[in-house]
Amino acid sequence: MSAFAGVAEKAGYELVVPPMFEDLGVFLRIGESTDVVTKEMYDFEDKAGRRVALRPEHTAGVCRAFVQHRPLLPWKVWYAGSNFRYEKPQAGRFRQFDQVGVEALGSSDPLLDVEVVALAADFYASLGLRDVSLVVNSLGDAADRESYVGALREYFTARVGELSEESRANIERNPLRILDSKREADAAAISDAPSMTAHLGAEARDHFAAFTAGLRALGVAHTVDDRLVRGLDYYVRTTFEFRSTALDASQNAVGGGGRYDGLVENLGGPPTPGIGFALGVDRILLACDAEGVFPADPPVVEVFVVDVTGGQEALALTRELREAGWGCDRAFDARSMKSQMKSADRSGARLAVIVGPDEVTSGTVVLRNLVDSGQETVSRAELVSRLGAIRQRETEQR
Numbered sequence: 001m002s003a004f005a006g007v008a009e010k011a012g013y014e015l016v017v018p019p020m021f022e023d024l025g026v027f028l029r030i031g032e033s034t035d036v037v038t039k040e041m042y043d044f045e046d047k048a049g050r051r052v053a054l055r056p057e058h059t060a061g062v063c064r065a066f067v068q069h070r071p072l073l074p075w076k077v078w079y080a081g082s083n084f085r086y087e088k089p090q091a092g093r094f095r096q097f098d099q100v101g102v103e104a105l106g107s108s109d110p111l112l113d114v115e116v117v118a119l120a121a122d123f124y125a126s127l128g129l130r131d132v133s134l135v136v137n138s139l140g141d142a143a144d145r146e147s148y149v150g151a152l153r154e155y156f157t158a159r160v161g162e163l164s165e166e167s168r169a170n171i172e173r174n175p176l177r178i179l180d181s182k183r184e185a186d187a188a189a190i191s192d193a194p195s196m197t198a199h200l201g202a203e204a205r206d207h208f209a210a211f212t213a214g215l216r217a218l219g220v221a222h223t224v225d226d227r228l229v230r231g232l233d234y235y236v237r238t239t240f241e242f243r244s245t246a247l248d249a250s251q252n253a254v255g256g257g258g259r260y261d262g263l264v265e266n267l268g269g270p271p272t273p274g275i276g277f278a279l280g281v282d283r284i285l286l287a288c289d290a291e292g293v294f295p296a297d298p299p300v301v302e303v304f305v306v307d308v309t310g311g312q313e314a315l316a317l318t319r320e321l322r323e324a325g326w327g328c329d330r331a332f333d334a335r336s337m338k339s340q341m342k343s344a345d346r347s348g349a350r351l352a353v354i355v356g357p358d359e360v361t362s363g364t365v366v367l368r369n370l371v372d373s374g375q376e377t378v379s380r381a382e383l384v385s386r387l388g389a390i391r392q393r394e395t396e397q398r
């Protein structure tokens with residue numbers, strides 16, 4: 001999360017923390033023919049009989065907050081948190097899962113689409129992931145999409161005999177979903193299905209051309225897949241998905257997003273374009289594991305206090321060092337020197353401050369470097385300034 005915050009905040013996105021649950025109506029705006037809404041939502045009545053739901057995603061809640069509070073535009077925000085979907089749990093698919101993401105409201109400039117997509121790509125790269133590919137498409141404007149949906153409905157109706165039962169049920173409800181089917185039975189019919197490209201209006205086509213040109217200008221590798229549709233119904237124009245080639249096809253989507261220019265209006269706000277993405281944290285961790293690039297945070301504990309006088313000295317020293325800005329820990333239960341040194345090693349600290357009865361008498365401590373095992377005796381009163389000098393030297397050496 002801190003890695004994501006770093007990338008997002010450098011690009012001018014501020015943190016937003018939408019509520020974990022909302023009025024059910026907010027999520028119904030995601031689209032009533034979306035599985036996420038119809039089948040996967042954890043909705044219930046509260047004690048006053050209100051229908052509420054645990055959030056299945058963040059975008060609707062962020063747009064609701066925008067409509068309610070009307071921050072200045074453009075409003076660029078990032079978030080991190082759990083979502084809940086009543087799905088069949090399997091590898092990489094959970095009923096509670098975490099996402100990080102951004103939303104940018106208030107501009108339909110295709111260069112904003114480029115910024116948003118590049119930001120996600122930069123985040124994967126910052127983790128050291130190499131096997132992540134980007135697929136992009138345009139779903140056109142609302143009218144283009146409607147004409148495409150009509151063409152798909154006609155096409156799939158003609159080939160209904162070749163479809164799985166689930167996809168047959170989608171012909172009337174939402175034929176775009178059929179394109180997303182991973183079922184083998186549907187593969188042949190999908191591969192001959194009409195393409196979105198032919199249904200794009202001039203404006204959507206220009207927008208998409210400017211978007212892909214921007215990606216090329218930044219060197220963000222991508223492929224265009226004119227059958228890419230995503231699980232949420234509110235997308236128009238730009239849609240995109242990031243896939244990890246290190247993961248199995250059934251769970252290889254590590255993030256995705258798109259434009260949702262009509263969503264704010266749908267939630268009762270003024271017409272406000274928007275674009276965003278959500279990246280699946282659980283899947284990203286799986287991908288890091290598969291690629292062997294586990295980003296280890298630097299150890300937070302820098303100094304470990306080893307007190308063999310019973311523990312009172314450590315009580316005062318840890319407080320003093322924490323106040324001086326050091327990550328500092330200690331052991332409890334008056335354990336032996338050997339056992340405390342083991343804990344010091346395990347803590348990841350690079351320095352140990354050791355106090356025994358002799359040091360208490362002489363008003364000193366032993367400062368031990370746990371990396372090279374060098375040590376020195378330092379006056380207790382000068383400990384903080386001695387540590388400060390060590391930190392300064394380390395910073396200069398970096």
Ligand code: AMP
Pocket residue numbers: 057085087092093094095096097098099230231232253254255256257278279280281282283
């Ligand atoms: P979506 O919100 O459906 O656009 O999904 C965005 C990303 O969230 C996906 O690419 C996945 O990485 C992740 N994701 C979605 N659903 C799940 C789930 N049930 N379990 C784990 N990750 C998920």
